[in-house]
Amino acid sequence: NAGVMQNPRHLVRRRGQEARLRCSPMKGHSHVYWYRQLPEEGLKFMVYLQKENIIDESGMPKERFSAEFPKEGPSILRIQQVVRGDSAAYFCASSPFEARQGNEQFFGPGTRLTVL
Amino acid sequence: AQKVTQAQTEISVVEKEDVTLDCVYETRDTTYYLFWYKQPPSGELVFLIRRNSFDEQNEISGRYSWNFQKSTSSFNFTITASQVVDSAVYFCALSEARTTDSWGKLQFGAGTQVVVTP
Numbered sequence: 001n002a003g004v005m006q007n008p009r010h011l012v013r014r015r016g017q018e019a020r021l022r023c024s025p026m027k028g029h030s031h032v033y034w035y036r037q038l039p040e041e042g043l044k045f046m047v048y049l050q051k052e053n054i055i056d057e058s059g060m061p062k063e064r065f066s067a068e069f070p071k072e073g074p075s076i077l078r079i080q081q082v083v084r085g086d087s088a089a090y091f092c093a094s095s096p097f098e099a100r101q102g103n104e105q106f107f108g109p110g111t112r113l114t115v116l
Numbered sequence: 117a118q119k120v121t122q123a124q125t126e127i128s129v130v131e132k133e134d135v136t137l138d139c140v141y142e143t144r145d146t147t148y149y150l151f152w153y154k155q156p157p158s159g160e161l162v163f164l165i166r167r168n169s170f171d172e173q174n175e176i177s178g179r180y181s182w183n184f185q186k187s188t189s190s191f192n193f194t195i196t197a198s199q200v201v202d203s204a205v206y207f208c209a210l211s212e213a214r215t216t217d218s219w220g221k222l223q224f225g226a227g228t229q230v231v232v233t234p
Contacts, residue, residue: 107161
């Protein structure tokens, strides 16, 4: 049973470019979460999605960031016009049931984004 | 406001020593969940344990043990007889089950770096 998959593992972008981060949840998991880990900091929640629905995006920056989890295919975290402050590790997690039930979230290996 | 506080930034121990990581949380929910995750130098996040707010029974699993005390809002984690492979950042996290605007998202502490030297 494959774990949560994220790609790419490392992504380098120049300021102003777009970054697309992909996350394939574990088989059978329909709940996806994105977290960001800035250098020397803990993880901060960004967004919680179910298939075709954004449930909670309270942690998403108001501009340039968007996320989707289509009916088919991986979840995508999109960052437009990246700036150096976007450089961070972005982690995706999935769970089989609604997180409010306290189910553990299984994390992917992360995507390290570097903005030059 | 910070809901999970890990006051220890870094702990250095010599192999075979015990190390205890402190975690203090804050919530108004009566139902919540607490987690410990490990992040080794390779960067991935490894789930270690989950506890719900109704289960204060402490547990030992191999070299790991947990001490959950609701009275002090603490959920401490101990590694017994530490090994070099235990070197990692350890994160405590809180999930509030009933607060509508939380929707069960994990709220992490800042992490504690554990360095185990031979």
